Amino acid sequence: MKNEPCCKCKTELSTVRLRHTFYCNKCFTYTFVGKYRSNVNRSKAIARKKGKVLLACSGGPSSIAMLHLTSIFMVINPNEKKKVAMIPSAVVCHIDESALFKEQEGSSQKLQSMVESKYTQLSYIGQAMEDIFDQKFSGDTDFDKTLKNVSGSNRDYEHLVQVMQQPADETNKSKGQRLRDLFDNINKNTAKEDLYWNIKFAMLLTIAKREGCDYIFMADSSTRQAIKMITKISNGRGYSIPMDVGLEVDSCFKDVVLLRPMKDMLAKEMGMYNRLHAQSND
Ligand SMILES: [Zn+2]
Structure with a gap:
């Protein structure tokens, strides 16, 4: 080579x-940044209206690359006629899953200090996944709708509703323990996975609405999406593919448009980009 x-x-x-x-480093960066730009520009909603973006950041390589790429387009290009940035403002939102995955303890703080030191134009919101039991999330009207999408048996769904509706003062358990119980008592792994994504997504949507965001950017890459697509089809749920892996989804939720600007980017490309430009998480 x-x-x-x-x-x-x-x-x-x-x-x-x-x-x-x-590619040389310079041309690789140019190509990669261009791909992000064209993915965002392909959005009809962004063409109509520039607005505030919630960046869903798991801390994984694709979300770290997405932060860096987004920050590039938050400044006004002096050569543009229109004096408005492609992304005028953005917040980083991280759902802390350490109640479920012990090994993630402390990663939220690490991410926060990285964002605060490296991206002063972005503000950081960290939310623990077990906060799903708080009224501000579970009381949201879209929330129940999102949970109903969870596959699995009726027993699973009834269990879910039961755990969600249990008032906090009637149980001595911590919210983290309730979250673990919720997952432990679901039989099928596919149902667990659905629940995991749906809780995460319902929280992001609630936070986006609260923060006045017009867009949610998810960092799913093409490698990740291929895996997701295969899982969906093999579960016989191919019909939900546009909503799960599409570049732009604006029909499902009022006021907030979901975008996946890292679509068609390979894990290898993101790893390379992060090594050159963005601080990696490890
Ligand atoms: Zn070159």
Whole structure:
């Protein structure tokens, strides 16, 4: 690879090989940033109205790359006629899952200090997943609708409703314990996974509405989406694919448009981009 020239500038020697093509660092960055820009610009909603974005950030490589890419487009390009940034303002939102996954303890604080030191234009919102039991989330009208999408037996759904409706003062358990119980008592793994995504999504949606965001950016990459797509089809739920993996979903929720600007980006590309530009999480 060392001797291969970059396919774009033809002058620099390549440092990256992606999809059988060789790039130097500069041309790779240019191409990658361009892909993000065109994904965002393909959104009809953003073409109509620039607005506040909630960046859903798990702390994984694709979400870290998304923060960096977004920050590039929050400044006004002096060459543009219209003096408005593609993304005028944004907040980072992280759902802390350490109640479910012990090994994630402390990662929320790490992410927060990274965002606060590196991206002063972004504000950070951390929300523990067990806060789902708080009235501000469970009381949201869209919330029940989201939970109803969970597959699994009727028993699973009844259990879910039961746990959700249990008033906090009637149980001596902590919210974290209630969250763990909720998952432990569901039989099917697919139902668990659905519940996990639906809780996360319901929380992001509630926070986006509260913060006055017009958009939610999710960082699903193409590698991740391929896995998701295969799971959905093999579960016989192919019908929900547009909502689950589409670039832009605006018909499902009033006021908030969901966008996946990292669509068609490979895990390898994001790893490379993070190594060059964004601080990785590990
Ligand atoms: Zn080059």
